[in-house]
Amino acid sequence: MTSYRRIWQAYVLPRWPMVVGLLVILLLGTGLQLLNPFLIARFIDLATGGGSLRQLALVATGYLLLATLLQLISILETFLATDLGLKATNALRADLAYHCLNLDLSFHNSRTPGELIERVDGDVAKLSNFFSRFLVDLVGNGLLLLGVLITLFAVNWRVGFALSLFVLLTVGVIHSMRNLGVPLFHASQEAQAKLFGFLEERLSGSEDIRTNGAIPYVLSRFFEHSKRLYRKQIAAHFVGMGIYSTSMILFGVGSALSLGLGAFLYGQGLASLGLVFMIFRYTELLTRPIEVIGRQVQDLQQAGSALLRVQELLCIETKVNDTGAAKLSSGPLSLSFDRVSFRYPDAREDQEATLRELSFKLEPGQTLGLLGRTGSGKTTLSRLLFRFFDVTTGNIFLNGRPLPDYRLSSLNKQIALVTQDVQLFHASLRNNLSLFKKELPDETMLEALKAVGLWDWYQRLESGLDTILEPHSSLSSGQAQLLSFARVFLKNPGLIILDEASSRLDPATEQQLDAVIAKLLQNRTAVIIAHRLKTVQRVDDIMILEEGRCVEIGPREHLEKSDSRFAALLKSGLEDNLV
Numbered sequence: 001m002t003s004y005r006r007i008w009q010a011y012v013l014p015r016w017p018m019v020v021g022l023l024v025i026l027l028l029g030t031g032l033q034l035l036n037p038f039l040i041a042r043f044i045d046l047a048t049g050g051g052s053l054r055q056l057a058l059v060a061t062g063y064l065l066l067a068t069l070l071q072l073i074s075i076l077e078t079f080l081a082t083d084l085g086l087k088a089t090n091a092l093r094a095d096l097a098y099h100c101l102n103l104d105l106s107f108h109n110s111r112t113p114g115e116l117i118e119r120v121d122g123d124v125a126k127l128s129n130f131f132s133r134f135l136v137d138l139v140g141n142g143l144l145l146l147g148v149l150i151t152l153f154a155v156n157w158r159v160g161f162a163l164s165l166f167v168l169l170t171v172g173v174i175h176s177m178r179n180l181g182v183p184l185f186h187a188s189q190e191a192q193a194k195l196f197g198f199l200e201e202r203l204s205g206s207e208d209i210r211t212n213g214a215i216p217y218v219l220s221r222f223f224e225h226s227k228r229l230y231r232k233q234i235a236a237h238f239v240g241m242g243i244y245s246t247s248m249i250l251f252g253v254g255s256a257l258s259l260g261l262g263a264f265l266y267g268q269g270l271a272s273l274g275l276v277f278m279i280f281r282y283t284e285l286l287t288r289p290i291e292v293i294g295r296q297v298q299d300l301q302q303a304g305s306a307l308l309r310v311q312e313l314l315c316i317e318t319k320v321n322d323t324g325a326a327k328l329s330s331g332p333l334s335l336s337f338d339r340v341s342f343r344y345p346d347a348r349e350d351q352e353a354t355l356r357e358l359s360f361k362l363e364p365g366q367t368l369g370l371l372g373r374t375g376s377g378k379t380t381l382s383r384l385l386f387r388f389f390d391v392t393t394g395n396i397f398l399n400g401r402p403l404p405d406y407r408l409s410s411l412n413k414q415i416a417l418v419t420q421d422v423q424l425f426h427a428s429l430r431n432n433l434s435l436f437k438k439e440l441p442d443e444t445m446l447e448a449l450k451a452v453g454l455w456d457w458y459q460r461l462e463s464g465l466d467t468i469l470e471p472h473s474s475l476s477s478g479q480a481q482l483l484s485f486a487r488v489f490l491k492n493p494g495l496i497i498l499d500e501a502s503s504r505l506d507p508a509t510e511q512q513l514d515a516v517i518a519k520l521l522q523n524r525t526a527v528i529i530a531h532r533l534k535t536v537q538r539v540d541d542i543m544i545l546e547e548g549r550c551v552e553i554g555p556r557e558h559l560e561k562s563d564s565r566f567a568a569l570l571k572s573g574l575e576d577n578l579v
């Protein structure tokens with residue numbers, strides 16, 4: 001209950017004018033609905049009791065006006081409730097998305113994108129009804145139910161008593177049937193989530209699946225998932241229909257009961273024809289609140305599990321705090337590692353630390369070439385600079401201050417990372433270059449495209465910077481790589497990390513890129529992570545990593561000439577030694 005209250009307070013209460021508006025409209029609607037059967041009863045009594053045509057017309061007009069007003073109220077109520085629901089859920093969605101984006105990488109590594117979509121969108125959608133309708137429906141329909149029963153008691157206590165019993169019985173039966181259905185609904189939803197998860201994974205790997213001829217296998221799994229979903233949905237649907245039919249039958253019984261009672265009272269001369277009709281109409285009015293309240297109670301149970309998962313997610317704290325206030329100045333940064341060791345938070349107990357006792361220093365504008373076999377920890381080192389993770393022991397200093405002293409946003413602004421994985425967005429070329437920053441002038445972007453040698457490509461585009469890029473088809477891997485270099489030019493950072501950035505390019509493009517990189521590195525500090533010796537021809541210092549340890553470090557020119565591992569590598573020309 002506390003979690004329901006807390007989330008309601010956070011997302012619905014700030015929109016209290018809408019809630020008040022909804023309640024007012026609801027009370028008005030309920031009152032008017034209760035008035036409705038009175039008018040019909042009056043009409044019938046007038047008609048059977050010889051009322052004048054004028055009187056009849058007056059009551060009929062009143063009835064029509066009332067019906068129209070009720071419709072208008074219902075439209076307004078639906079609008080307000082939907083609006084409130086959407087605003088509250090969108091705010092919660094935004095908060096969740098922001099929260100997830102700020103969580104460190106150990107969180108993201110342990111969850112699939114599908115799972116996160118389900119949390120941020122699916123679960124929140126399940127809360128929409130709770131936000132917008134729950135209280136309103138419960139209060140509104142509770143009042144209606146109470147109003148009808150009180151009126152019936154006032155009209156005739158026997159009728160009131162009989163129909164109260166009927167309400168209790170119906171609510172009990174429908175509620176227990178719904179409870180029977182809940183596990184089946186859950187099973188059907190789960191089967192659906194599984195099918196979507198399966199599809200997401202297979203679609204993203206479609207190239208591998210096709211080239212390996214695994215289509216028949218994937219299709220057969222797809223059919224299995226579909227078959228399961230079909231079975232679960234049929235079962236859930238049958239129960240749903242069962243609940244619906246049972247309530248219809250019960251409501252029929254209720255109507256028969258009220259008609260029977262009415263006929264009895266009429267026969268005894270205790271009620272007029274109008275009154276009999278009024279009792280009948282009130283019985284009909286009872287069905288809606290019974291339906292709605294039952295549905296809301298069931299919905300609350302479903303919302304409960306969604307709410308629990310949402311709160312769990314909100315309670316996960318990032319292991320990397322952003323309490324530093326310092327800002328990095330522009331211009332080349334100095335970087336130093338002081339006995340840095342790092343273990344991935346989710347690493348097995350028996351696993352060695354990924355980086356061990358790493359120390360080095362880069363003066364502003366210097367370039368470090370980082371070599372090492374695959375898995376030696378090169379990429380891990382770059383992740384630490386962005387504080388995707390914090391070091392386990394030791395310190396990293398930028399411009400002489402430890403990394404946590406700086407605001408994360410400042411680190412992101414002053415450090416750039418280029419990897420083989422270039423993330424292109426389904427958006428215009430302009431947004432892909434500026435990464436959605438509005439203030440970058442077009443000319444600057446065109447300059448950047450020229451600088452990285454994408455000018456010819458750009459000129460062939462029909463809509464220029466407004467061309468929408470398709471993430472998987474607009475650019476070759478090499479071109480995408482060049483585009484990511486253009487992004488770095490635009491970002492203008494003081495420290496660059498290139499993680500095997502040029503490995504996808506053909507020799508001609510690579511040469512062209514060499515010049516680009518040289519320009520990029522001017523007046524910037526850089527770490528160039530490379531598998532190939534060619535990539536580090538121009539760096540100032542070389543560091544060789546082996547299983548997370550630095551096994552050699554020194555000025556490149558010095559290492560080249562001395563009896564070093566680097567010199568041996570150069571001599572043998574065996575790049576395989578590294579890869």
Ligand SMILES: Nc1ncnc2c1ncn2[C@@H]1O[C@H](COP(=O)(O)OP(=O)(O)OP(=O)(O)O)[C@@H](O)[C@H]1O
Nearest residue numbers: 109344346347354373374375376377378379380381
């Ligand atoms: N998210 C992670 N969680 C746990 N262990 C990880 C994670 N990422 C990498 N590792 C482990 O850390 C070690 C170093 O990985 P890293 O990616 O830094 O190597 P690398 O030197 O960049 O390799 P490559 O040259 O292949 O890119 C590997 O043994 C890897 O299994």
Ligand SMILES: [Mg+2]
Nearest residue numbers: 378379380499
């Ligand atoms: Mg790597």
